[in-house]
Amino acid sequence: MSQKIFAVGAGKGGVGKTFISSSLALTLAKMNHSVLIIDFDLAGANVHTNLGIEPHNSSIQSFLNNEAALVNLLQTTSLPRLSMVQGVWQEWEHSECSSDQGRRMIEEIRKLPFEYVIIDLGPGATPLNLEIFAQADEKILITNAEPTSVEKTYRFFEAWILNKISENSTPEAYLQLKNTVKEFRAQKKKGLFSFRKYLNINAGISFDHFDELLSQPLHLIVNGCRSHQDQDLGFGIKSVCNKYFDLQIDYLGHVDYDNAVWHSIINREPFLIAKPFTKLSAQFLSLAKSLIQSENHAIGYKDVV
Numbered sequence: 001m002s003q004k005i006f007a008v009g010a011g012k013g014g015v016g017k018t019f020i021s022s023s024l025a026l027t028l029a030k031m032n033h034s035v036l037i038i039d040f041d042l043a044g045a046n047v048h049t050n051l052g053i054e055p056h057n058s059s060i061q062s063f064l065n066n067e068a069a070l071v072n073l074l075q076t077t078s079l080p081r082l083s084m085v086q087g088v089w090q091e092w093e094h095s096e097c098s099s100d101q102g103r104r105m106i107e108e109i110r111k112l113p114f115e116y117v118i119i120d121l122g123p124g125a126t127p128l129n130l131e132i133f134a135q136a137d138e139k140i141l142i143t144n145a146e147p148t149s150v151e152k153t154y155r156f157f158e159a160w161i162l163n164k165i166s167e168n169s170t171p172e173a174y175l176q177l178k179n180t181v182k183e184f185r186a187q188k189k190k191g192l193f194s195f196r197k198y199l200n201i202n203a204g205i206s207f208d209h210f211d212e213l214l215s216q217p218l219h220l221i222v223n224g225c226r227s228h229q230d231q232d233l234g235f236g237i238k239s240v241c242n243k244y245f246d247l248q249i250d251y252l253g254h255v256d257y258d259n260a261v262w263h264s265i266i267n268r269e270p271f272l273i274a275k276p277f278t279k280l281s282a283q284f285l286s287l288a289k290s291l292i293q294s295e296n297h298a299i300g301y302k303d304v305v
Contacts, residue, residue, distance in 0.1 A: 007136035011152030013123040016223040021120035022050040029082035036114040041122040045087020052268040070108040099131040106135040125159030145230040192244035222254040
């Protein structure tokens, strides 16, 4: 089968993005797929902690510094068929990486002998994260029910749309659009900004990007759910994005809150290895199956419970 690259991001930190990434990697490996997880959080890498692996001096930093090819940074894990590239954990300052380096990394990933590659990105809609999202085969955004997380999730969607529009617009038209969005927010108008309505009445921007946005929708996972209201949040975000942003997203499903996750990280034992027969394990199995069944990506609402 052909290789698939999954990019996993979040509007802000602290929503469980790395737990989701590492658990998806573990689940796919347990399904007998060859999997590579790359820790690309350049400010707070901790995939190794979630996998119960001691930190190693060999990290993605060597690739960014042109000191080593990606293939030479692969590390095995305790689970057969799962490998990793460790993130930058020992630096005091944020590691710098350009969009060109991000594209070069994707090119090297395509040459590696893995069925699935999961890239655990840093938080936020940075230019680098948006570039990796654009290059990935599947784009996954993680949120939770906290208001700050939901707000940053909407900001990520806005940045994603603006990034795609910029590829199909004149610089003047794009700048005018950005300023209009800022003015809309500053006036505290009700609702969210309708990009399609704006584009319908302004010249200088083509509509080609909407076809691409619809053909490859972003997947959304709501993490740490404690109630049915939390679980339904994904449906609400999906509806808002469709109504106000004209953006179709795929609510892939939710993951329940479980205090045992915290204990497993302290004990440096992956939760899905320590607790293989829990409800969370079943949820990750459903999420993984949904991701690898590409024919189902365009189907409407899905839940994993």
